Amino acid sequence: MGEDLLRCDGLRRTFGGRVAVDDVSLHVAAGEIYGLLGPNGAGKTTTIKMICGLLDPDAGSVSVGGRSVERELAVRMLIGYVPQDVALYPDLTARENLGFLGRLYHLRGRELSARVDEALELTDLQSRGGDRVDSFSGGMKRRLNIAAGLLHHPRLLVLDEPTVGVDPQSRHAILERVAEFRRRGMAVLYTTHYMEEAERVCDRVGIIDHGRLIAEGTRRELVDRLGQKDRIELSAEGDLDALAAACRSVAGVEAASVSDGAVQIVVGDGRRLLPEVIEAAEHAGVPVRSVDVVEPDLEAVFLHLTGTALRE
Amino acid sequence: MRNVLVIAGKDLRQRLRDRSALVIGLVAPIAIAALMSAAFRGAETFHFTLGVADVDHGPLATALVDVLHQDGLAGVLTTTPLADPAAARAAVRDKKVGAALVVPQGFSAAAASGHPEALTVVTDVDNATAGSITSAIASSFVAQLDADRLSVATALAAGAPASEAARLQALAATLRIPLRTVDRPLGASELAAVSYYSPAMAIFFLLFMIAFTSRSYFVDRDQGMIERIRAAPVRPGAIVLGKALSVFVYGVVSLGVIAVVTSAAFGADWGDPLGAAVLCLALVVSVVALTTLVITLARTQRQAEGIASIVVFGLALLGGNFVFLSAAPPIMRTLALATPNGWALRGLTDLATVGGGLGTVALPVAAILGFSAVVGLVSGWLATKAVTR
Numbered sequence: 275m276g277e278d279l280l281r282c283d284g285l286r287r288t289f290g291g292r293v294a295v296d297d298v299s300l301h302v303a304a305g306e307i308y309g310l311l312g313p314n315g316a317g318k319t320t321t322i323k324m325i326c327g328l329l330d331p332d333a334g335s336v337s338v339g340g341r342s343v344e345r346e347l348a349v350r351m352l353i354g355y356v357p358q359d360v361a362l363y364p365d366l367t368a369r370e371n372l373g374f375l376g377r378l379y380h381l382r383g384r385e386l387s388a389r390v391d392e393a394l395e396l397t398d399l400q401s402r403g404g405d406r407v408d409s410f411s412g413g414m415k416r417r418l419n420i421a422a423g424l425l426h427h428p429r430l431l432v433l434d435e436p437t438v439g440v441d442p443q444s445r446h447a448i449l450e451r452v453a454e455f456r457r458r459g460m461a462v463l464y465t466t467h468y469m470e471e472a473e474r475v476c477d478r479v480g481i482i483d484h485g486r487l488i489a490e491g492t493r494r495e496l497v498d499r500l501g502q503k504d505r506i507e508l509s510a511e512g513d514l515d516a517l518a519a520a521c522r523s524v525a526g527v528e529a530a531s532v533s534d535g536a537v538q539i540v541v542g543d544g545r546r547l548l549p550e551v552i553e554a555a556e557h558a559g560v561p562v563r564s565v566d567v568v569e570p571d572l573e574a575v576f577l578h579l580t581g582t583a584l585r586e
Numbered sequence: 587m588r589n590v591l592v593i594a595g596k597d598l599r600q601r602l603r604d605r606s607a608l609v610i611g612l613v614a615p616i617a618i619a620a621l622m623s624a625a626f627r628g629a630e631t632f633h634f635t636l637g638v639a640d641v642d643h644g645p646l647a648t649a650l651v652d653v654l655h656q657d658g659l660a661g662v663l664t665t666t667p668l669a670d671p672a673a674a675r676a677a678v679r680d681k682k683v684g685a686a687l688v689v690p691q692g693f694s695a696a697a698a699s700g701h702p703e704a705l706t707v708v709t710d711v712d713n714a715t716a717g718s719i720t721s722a723i724a725s726s727f728v729a730q731l732d733a734d735r736l737s738v739a740t741a742l743a744a745g746a747p748a749s750e751a752a753r754l755q756a757l758a759a760t761l762r763i764p765l766r767t768v769d770r771p772l773g774a775s776e777l778a779a780v781s782y783y784s785p786a787m788a789i790f791f792l793l794f795m796i797a798f799t800s801r802s803y804f805v806d807r808d809q810g811m812i813e814r815i816r817a818a819p820v821r822p823g824a825i826v827l828g829k830a831l832s833v834f835v836y837g838v839v840s841l842g843v844i845a846v847v848t849s850a851a852f853g854a855d856w857g858d859p860l861g862a863a864v865l866c867l868a869l870v871v872s873v874v875a876l877t878t879l880v881i882t883l884a885r886t887q888r889q890a891e892g893i894a895s896i897v898v899f900g901l902a903l904l905g906g907n908f909v910f911l912s913a914a915p916p917i918m919r920t921l922a923l924a925t926p927n928g929w930a931l932r933g934l935t936d937l938a939t940v941g942g943g944l945g946t947v948a949l950p951v952a953a954i955l956g957f958s959a960v961v962g963l964v965s966g967w968l969a970t971k972a973v974t975r
Binding site: 353 | 588589592596599600603604809810811813814815816817818819820821
């Protein structure tokens, strides 16, 4: 990870007497995907709007690249904002939409044309650039919505629930793209209320509920708070007791037993220890047929922290 | 400023792609102006045929017929001789003439006696105007005749010899003050219906820009585009200014095209081009101000549509876009001066009738810009209030 690109300190915002966001502080580094996880109404979108300069915080500050978002209009050149709902003109073509938004980010002429081509290619829409947006499927509109946030090569990409209402194929494509943005060194702030998305793409996760950031860290760090362990389940042919004994010899394995025709292994970090467990099984001469790593998930973390399941 | 142009350019592109906007901005005003001009053609002038049954054939009857043939009445009536009162009544009943005037036998001779004969006007209930004009001419003639008779009688009573009566009668006739009636200001030309309804309809449909643009603002907002634009390095004012600029350009082009087409195709007179252009520019400024007002007053697209409809039709009705203001009651003519479209129509009709240029439209332009300034200030105040709420 690089240096912090986004820094939010003590953000607070109220609407009337209702506190929407209360003392939220977070930071995202270049090349990092930060997931802001929480149910609908938790304060994710309000936080994002303050980060993008669309709402002034009542208290606290936001800086991107060390520059204040509230005070410097030019900082918005560093931010790519992808709103939750598709924000495009349906009566314009994809290329016209991107061209219009690109001009607002001071792109002109050949550079603009090249950026539009690049954004369309990145979202697999190059063959539909000349078509009106109202002829697109929901998934295509979502991808174009993201393309519009990438035109000006932002250093921070803010994605507000980009996969809501899209089919699994488009969701997969969007998540693949987000991972690609990280590889390009972009900092990504990603809000979602889908646990599996946060687990799949985010390097770190912040859990927000009732406007407060109640926990933050890597998935591993959050899971560790629960005190629950990972479990590796090995299905094998042959002497399962010998296999269990071999696994117990691996450093980090806390327990291994035979149950339901398989070896159940309790470990701290299942993914990290898996290669050593497999190697131990090979040394024991017991061929492994299948492996399953069962980890406590963020859903369990959320339940633990808030006392409620994540509401859709 | 660059972002203002980008936003205005995008809005204009969308507007040009929207066929309904083209129909309302160009096709409908031209078509309706043509239809209304055709419907009201003839209403701006009145002419009828007057039947004259001269049974007297005396000098006064001849003098009356001469009056009917004078130049001043040529544009209003044409006379046709009728044999007798019965023929006059039949001609009126059969709609062959608009009205008839019967000069009874012995009318000239009786005028000099103490028992004059009466002129009879035969009128048609379906053509009251012709009857009224004929009655007015007859009354005027009789009044003049009575004045002559009174002056001769006075001279005779004062001791003039009776043998001088004929000479005194002729002398009295030469002393009449000539009278010429005109129905418009001195130096003005007649306003054709097409010259009124072409600008009236162009302005009426220009007012629809208020509804179009305020609606488009809320559609943009509901689609998240206003927020997306605000997330870019764009000052909030640039969004409003961009939309205002697109309204301005579209409005100016729309009025310009309609003026050219109605002038070339239907002979509409928009007056001095420079004066008309300045007037139209001022009017478009007022439309921009009114659009801003509607946007600041409304909270939703539906509210914007409702408020815009009230504004558009209220202004059109008060401003005289549907009826000739000159034929409207005085209260309507006064109320029209509370509207920018009313002032614009007044300025354009003045250009077409009185003539002149910038001087003719100076007052209407000042009034429209004053209206725009007041509306703009109110909009700004409402916008500030909304932000701080």
